[in-house]
Amino acid sequence: MPTQSLQIPTADGQADAFAAFPADGGPHPGVLMYPDGFGIRPVLREMAAELAEHGYYVLVPNTFYRHGPAPVLELPEHIGEEARPAIFARLMPMIEAHTTERILRDAEAYVEFLTARPEVGPGPVATTGYCIGGLLATHTAAAHPDRVAALAAFHAPVAAAGPDRLHRITARAHFGHAATDLTPEALGELNRTLDAAGLEYTSEIYPGTVHGFTMADTDAFDPAALKRHWESLLALLDRAL
Template sequence: MNEQLKLHAEAQASQDLSRRDFVAISVAAGLAGGTATGAAAALPVTTDEVMIKTPEGSCDAAFIHPASGAHAAVVLWPDAFGLRPSMREMGKRLAAEGYAVLVPNPFYRVAKAPVFETAANANFKDPALWEKLKPLMGSVQAAGAAERDAAAFVAFLDAQPQVDKKKKIGTQGYCMGGALVLRTAAAVPGRVGAGASFHGGGLVTDKPDSPHLLAPKIQARVLLAIARNDDEKQPDAKDKLKSAFADGRFAAQVEVYPALHGWCVPDMPVEGGQAIYNQAEAERAWAALLSLYKTALA
């Protein structure tokens, strides 16, 4: 079982803004998040079921966008339970903020979505669950797979009339999707202007292809929100992430949230009598995400 499986089993302004300005904006977002709410959608949205041609097949995905106009695009990478209703709802919420959102099935090489309808009944201590998850996750974590997918997804988005190609693309990911965010930003650096990982798994490993080592290739502003129990398990990861981005175009915003791995995803299960989803901290993270996109994708 790889490192991120263990972690999950035990509980992811303008181009000329200075790093100092970006950090100030990020801090303000964190404060604003304390009063954020899951308000009703500001814009009506449309969901299109699409198939995207990739070098390895056809990826089924949800393309969710405001009903009219052209907007900055975002690739939303799901967690290990894949494209399902909860991820669609997160995509709809983001689209209602004025973004054209692609939520791909990361496991298209193995199965069509949804592989899971919900994560609410998952038992992370059940070996059978991991036997099902490992080949699914392995299909997108294989060398070069996410990078090839990222290029195909960006090409698809840039061909859509609902996407404003004058604006940079954002990408966000949860748990397993956190590492895919960094791979996406590094694979298409000229188009990706912002990346956000929430309770991301496997961002820092001892392997030569560790995602954090991609920092020199990334030109995007990056937000890395770490779960409390992930930080306890790997306390040096946050420092390695900060160091990896220190000499880049933008310093990464790295923050440990007082919440469990998976805290941003509404359909996470209750474990040991404790709910993984933490609405207050999820809303704070959402506010930080919106501030990042408002700054970097303008």
């Protein structure tokens, strides 16, 4: 599966990124994939390549490019519980500095860059993300309802986007929540907000999962839940794009 390192011009500099895409050159539907908080690393490259195998041009930006090129954080091959405190001590200030204003400026640059790629066909694109990346994907879909036709977010704090932004989304959506992230009561509240926004969506708790269940390099990884994630994501993209 071909991949390419890229630089995305933004209002605040250059965001390094990579793309995975089918070997035939395209054009193919475009997907903007936001990493989780740990950022671009081998597992994200593998996931982007797997999605590209299904006929998509997948762009993965380094969302914390203001702090340096990826990998912004030095990570172990496996992110176990013993490593997390030191990693989060460095990660949380970057997350806190990534304000909504920055998110929206970057989203504008990423969508513009993706839709201008010669390998990407005309028409709307999709956005997906993991953990904080799912929140960024949600903000992106809300900010660009005319250009984003599909939105997927996994083990992500979707409700943090707020009702006003959720009401701006016109994309078809799938939200896959970790069982440790959302109670059934909180899921009901979120889904009522999505209903009021008029979204065409699925929003469900993946049973028995913990936060980060899609990430094969963490203790949270759940192979069955990852498989379910792929089934849900691919079905959504097939319908919307």
